[in-house]
Amino acid sequence: MNALGKHLLLELKDCDREVLNDLSFLKGILLAAASEAGAIVLGESFHQFKPHGVSGVVIIAESHLFIHTWPELGYAAVDIFTCGDSVQPGKAAQILINKLGAKNHSILEIQRGILDTE
Amino acid sequence: MNALGKHLLLELKDCDREVLNDLSFLKGILLAAASEAGAIVLGESFHQFKPHGVSGVVIIAESHLFIHTWPELGYAAVDIFTCGDSVQPGKAAQILINKLGAKNHSILEIQRGILDTE
Numbered sequence: 689m690n691a692l693g694k695h696l697l698l699e700l701k702d703c704d705r706e707v708l709n710d711l712s713f714l715k716g717i718l719l720a721a722a723s724e725a726g727a728i729v730l731g732e733s734f735h736q737f738k739p740h741g742v743s744g745v746v747i748i749a750e751s752h753l754f755i756h757t758w759p760e761l762g763y764a765a766v767d768i769f770t771c772g773d774s775v776q777p778g779k780a781a782q783i784l785i786n787k788l789g790a791k792n793h794s795i796l797e798i799q800r801g802i803l804d805t806e
Numbered sequence: 807m808n809a810l811g812k813h814l815l816l817e818l819k820d821c822d823r824e825v826l827n828d829l830s831f832l833k834g835i836l837l838a839a840a841s842e843a844g845a846i847v848l849g850e851s852f853h854q855f856k857p858h859g860v861s862g863v864v865i866i867a868e869s870h871l872f873i874h875t876w877p878e879l880g881y882a883a884v885d886i887f888t889c890g891d892s893v894q895p896g897k898a899a900q901i902l903i904n905k906l907g908a909k910n911h912s913i914l915e916i917q918r919g920i921l922d923t924e
Contacts, residue, residue, distance in 0.1 A: 692876060693883060695815070697916060733851050733865055743870065745863050747851055751874055752863065756887070758810060758919065765811060765918045767885070769874070796916070798815060800883045801876065 692801030693751060696777050698766035699796075704789035708759035711736045711744070717787040718746045718753050725780035727753075727770065750775045755784075764788055769800070810919030811869060814895050816884035817914075822907035826877035829854045829862070835905040836864045836871050843898035845871075845888065868893045873902075882906055887918070 707713050715734050722729050727748035734744035740760055746753045751769040758764070766784055768777045785793050825831050833852050840847050845866035852862035858878055864871045869887040876882070884902055886895045903911050 692879075692881065693874070695883075697813070697918070699918065699920075701921065730853050730861075731851050733849050733863070735848050735865060737867075743848075743865055745851070745865065745870065745872075747853060747861055747863065749855075751861065752872060754863075754870060754872070754887075756811070756869055756889075761810075761919075761921055763810065763919050763921060765813075765887075767887075769872075769883075769885075771874075798914070800815070800817065801879075801881050802817075803819065803879055803881060 691799035693769055693771045694777055695798040695800050696768040696781055697796040697798065698781055698784065699794045700764040700766060700785060700788055700790035701762060701793065702791035703762045703764055705759045705762050707788060708757040708764055709740050709742065711742050714742050714744055714755060714757065717784060718744060718755060721780035721783040722746050722748050722753055724783055725776045727775045753780065809917035811887055811889045812895055813916040813918050814886040814899055815914040815916065816899055816902065817912045818882040818884060818903060818906055818908040819880060819911065820909035821880050821882055823877045823880050825906060826875040826882055827858050827860065829860050832860050832862055832873060832875065835902060836862060836873060839898040839901040840864050840866050840871055842901055843894045845893045871898065
């Protein structure tokens with residue numbers, strides 16, 4: 689039973705609140721995490737919310753990385769969705785957990801695209 | 807116990823294979839689904855893969871909608887991540903299921919951001 693994609697849903701709590709509101713920093717670490725994991729970056733889009741919070745996506749040839757932050761709560765939701773065997777999503781996850789200073793985290797792994805024909 | 811966000815993961819199988827490779831069509835229905843669900847669209851980014859497949863995101867003020875398609879398998883992975891009570895993610899899901907002609911689908915709902923302080 690093969691899945692087309694692996695989807696990691698990260699719940700990152702008790703993060704460094706300052707960096708959660710720093711769009712440039714978040715863009716940098718998402719791009720770095722994608723590259724370090726072996727992904728090919730195709731594009732990115734980030735948005736700063738007022739009074740606080742950032743949403744950002746990095747589209748990779750192998751799917752995407754997403755972050756939504758709540759700096760006022762020290763919380764970030766991160767998704768790492770990858771296809772194929774050339775990318776190491778767990779490596780990207782570990783980089784983001786470290787860079788955001790998450791003192792408390794959980795990772796849910798979901799298999800996407802489990803098809804009868806696979 | 808309140809969650810900051812609601813995340814729907816849609817597995818859409820036995821879809822209309824032609825539309826799964828039609829970037830313009832997919833962009834149109836994701837934007838329409840976001841609007842119909844009551845979301846405020848902030849941006850979008852879509853990529854066409856060769857020989858087939860499309861990845862696309864619509865960033866909304868309330869989080870995001872994502873699609874990855876495998877036209878050759880009739881399969882699409884869709885995420886609808888929303889925050890707050892002003893958006894109806896189930897409505898967006900139903901629109902996408904219908905427009906992609908998915909004869910077989912499942913929806914997994916994940917609560918994101920369940921914090922002790924909530």
